[in-house]
Amino acid sequence: MTLRYRLTFISVAFMTLGLLILGLTLYSAERAILLNGVRDDLVRATNQIQSQYAQAKKPLERYFSGTSISLLPVPNEDFEGSPISVAVFYPNGVRLAATPAFMGEGPSLDSTELASALEKNSVMSTKPSAYGRTMQVVSPLTFDHTVVGVLVASQSLRTVDRALDTLSLVFLIAGLLTIVLMYLGISQITKRGLRPIDMIANTAEQIVRAEDLSRRIAVANPHDELGRLATITNDLLARMEGLFNTQKRLTADVSHELRTPLAAMRGNLEVLRRGAMHNPELLSESLSDLEREVVRLNRLVNDLLFLAQTEAGVQMRSEPVELDTLILEVFRELRPLAEHVKLQIGSEDQATVIGDRDRLKQAMLNLAYNAIQHTPDDGTVTLSLERVGREVALRVQDTGEGIPADVLPNIFQRFYRADKSRVRKGGGAGIGLAIVKWITDAHRGTIEVRSNVGEGSIFTLWLPLAPATDRLITSQLRDSPSQPLPIVRP
Numbered sequence: 001m002t003l004r005y006r007l008t009f010i011s012v013a014f015m016t017l018g019l020l021i022l023g024l025t026l027y028s029a030e031r032a033i034l035l036n037g038v039r040d041d042l043v044r045a046t047n048q049i050q051s052q053y054a055q056a057k058k059p060l061e062r063y064f065s066g067t068s069i070s071l072l073p074v075p076n077e078d079f080e081g082s083p084i085s086v087a088v089f090y091p092n093g094v095r096l097a098a099t100p101a102f103m104g105e106g107p108s109l110d111s112t113e114l115a116s117a118l119e120k121n122s123v124m125s126t127k128p129s130a131y132g133r134t135m136q137v138v139s140p141l142t143f144d145h146t147v148v149g150v151l152v153a154s155q156s157l158r159t160v161d162r163a164l165d166t167l168s169l170v171f172l173i174a175g176l177l178t179i180v181l182m183y184l185g186i187s188q189i190t191k192r193g194l195r196p197i198d199m200i201a202n203t204a205e206q207i208v209r210a211e212d213l214s215r216r217i218a219v220a221n222p223h224d225e226l227g228r229l230a231t232i233t234n235d236l237l238a239r240m241e242g243l244f245n246t247q248k249r250l251t252a253d254v255s256h257e258l259r260t261p262l263a264a265m266r267g268n269l270e271v272l273r274r275g276a277m278h279n280p281e282l283l284s285e286s287l288s289d290l291e292r293e294v295v296r297l298n299r300l301v302n303d304l305l306f307l308a309q310t311e312a313g314v315q316m317r318s319e320p321v322e323l324d325t326l327i328l329e330v331f332r333e334l335r336p337l338a339e340h341v342k343l344q345i346g347s348e349d350q351a352t353v354i355g356d357r358d359r360l361k362q363a364m365l366n367l368a369y370n371a372i373q374h375t376p377d378d379g380t381v382t383l384s385l386e387r388v389g390r391e392v393a394l395r396v397q398d399t400g401e402g403i404p405a406d407v408l409p410n411i412f413q414r415f416y417r418a419d420k421s422r423v424r425k426g427g428g429a430g431i432g433l434a435i436v437k438w439i440t441d442a443h444r445g446t447i448e449v450r451s452n453v454g455e456g457s458i459f460t461l462w463l464p465l466a467p468a469t470d471r472l473i474t475s476q477l478r479d480s481p482s483q484p485l486p487i488v489r490p
Contacts (some may be wrong), residue, residue, distance in 0.1 A: 003197075004190045005295065011186045016179055030167055034160045035135070039124065042137040045084045045153045046122075053141060059150045060141065064088050064097040082156040087149040088141065091118060091363050107152035112136040117150040121133065132158035195227040200233050213241035258300070261293035268293075292336045294435040299365060303431050308361065316354040316442050320466060324350050324390060326357065331365045340377035346384035351392040354466040355443045364389050364394060365440040366432035371398035374457070387465070394461040402453040412437040436461070461484070 056063050084258035087098035087107040093114050098106050108127070116123045121179040122139040140147045196217070203217050206388040207297035215463075216234045327348060335343055364383075371381045379399040386393045403411065413432050436459075440447045444461055 001264045002253035004187075004194050007190045007194075008183065008187045011190075012179060012183050016175075016181050019175050019178060020297060023175060025170045027164070027171065028169060031164055034163060035157075038135050038155050038157065038160060039137075041084060042124075042135065042153045042155055043087060045208075046139050049086060049151055049153075050139070050141065050357060053143075056141075059143060060088070060090075060217055064149075075251075082159050084153055084155045086154075089114070089152065091149060092148075107136055108152040109138065109150060109152055118147050120147060126157070126425065132161055133158060134350050179321065193226065195198065196230050200230060203237075207237070213237055225400060239471045252328070257298070260297045262299075264293045265290055286438075288336060292339075295337060296446060299369060302362060303366070303435055306435055313406060316359065318354055319357065320352050321355055321357045321360055322350070322352055323360075323385050323394060323463075324348055326361055326364065328396070330368055331383055334368050334372065335366065338372055338381070341372050341375045342378070343372070344366075344380065344382050346382045346383050346395075346397070349387045349392075351385060351387050352466045353443070355393060355463070359439045359442065363436045363461065364396070366395040366436050367394075367461070370432050370458070371396050371400065371459070374398065379456075389486055390465050391462050392465055394463070395458060396429075397458045399456040402455055403449070403451040403457055404453055408451060412447075 053063055085099050085106050085181060087109075087202055088096045089109050089116075090238050093109060093111075095109075113123050117138050117140045120140050120142070122137060124135070124137050126133055128134075134154050134156050136152055138150060138152050141149040142153050169371070196219075203215050207215055209215060217230045218232070219227050219230045222231050246429050268289045269284065271286050327345065331343065331345055368381060368383060375398045376380055381399075382397045383396075384393075384397070385397045386395065437447060440461055440463075445461060445463040448460045448462070449457065450460075
């Protein structure tokens with residue numbers, strides 16, 4: 001069963017229950033009003049006769065000498081019921097006098113009621129008859145404080161029962177019509193109300209079938225709950241589309257990054273297989289090429305592995321790190337990859353920080369390799385280390401093509417890639433600088449960029465120096481490195 005029909009049935013069920021409770025309440029109230037009216041009529045009639053008998057001060061036989069009793073009219077503003085019948089009985093239960101019976105039936109008296117009346121107690125009861133139910137009041141008649149007879153007043157409830165039956169029928173017919181109208185109305189309301197959800201479901205189904213994340217849901221009223229749901233779903237689709245496109249680009253870029261070194265390694269292995277082993281110069285060149293491609297593959301794999309680890313949370317080590325030694329290691333590892341780019345070390349101060357040595361080395365490798373990739377042949381990439389007050393500056397400077405001002409705020413976003421045509425060697429997967437930003441933040445540092453198109457770029461990684469008594473608390477970074485650079489130092 002669909003949500004629309006479930007909501008309709010549940011709403012109709014609750015409203016039907018409400019109507020049933022309302023109908024029963026009204027029926028019970030009206031029934032009580034009618035029965036109380038009959039009871040009041042009987043009590044007034046009984047009091048009238050007893051008052052007349054008390055004022056007469058005559059024995060029972062002399063006062064009720066005839067065979068019938070005359071009653072004054074008993075007004076009832078609430079309901080005009082059947083006429084009241086009254087009978088007087090001797091203490092032995094023999095009837096002395098009575099009013100004309102209604103439809104041939106007069107008051108009756110059983111032994112229990114007679115015994116109760118003789119004990120000066122009044123009894124009210126409802127009895128069945130051939131023409132419906134009757135209500136009667138049995139009370140004692142006294143003379144000089146002695147019970148000399150029994151007075152019975154009764155009235156047929158036939159008119160009351162008919163009125164209640166009519167009321168029940170009206171409630172039943174009106175209730176059924178109301179339920180039908182409620183069902184039709186609620187069905188239309190839920191149909192219109194759930195239309196945005198149907199549109200969301202249809203759009204999602206079309207997206208799954210056509211694999212087209214560019215589709216969006218039309219928002220009729222963005223201010224109600226369903227409009228907000230449609231808006232949020234559109235935002236979710238936009239993010240999914242962006243992530244899907246990013247994944248596609250990443251897959252293509254990583255495939256390209258892996259294919260290039262693997263093809264180069266395969267070519268060098270083919271050269272070695274064809275006889276380069278016997279040519280020292282060709283052998284050295286092939287081994288150098290293989291080493292360069294292995295380093296390149298190792299860098300890419302490490303970046304991808306680290307990127308996956310950042311999603312689950314990386315535990316950073318806390319230990320002293322000598323940055324001058326680290327700079328030399330980075331220089332030695334990247335020198336085979338520099339090819340015709342001059343890789344050199346500039347100023348080199350001695351400095352120690354507290355942090356994760358492997359991560360800091362990975363950050364410098366990414367910065368330096370990125371500089372080599374964007375520097376043309378015969379250009380220069382300079383690695384330097386300087387102490388500035390209580391901070392240390394790890395700087396990578398190149399003489400490459402530079403970074404445009406509109407691109408600069410985005411270079412630290414994950415998987416962001418600038419124009420490939422500006423990259424000398426085909427570019428990377430767009431994760432190196434994002435990892436640098438991540439590692440810098442993990443070490444409570446900052447990174448700044450200064451760049452001029454056509455002149456080159458300077459990346460500076462600022463880290464706090466390690467005091468003699470300082471201990472960096474190991475922490476797990478949860479922030480994504482895909483945010484743009486918040487500030488650029490002058």
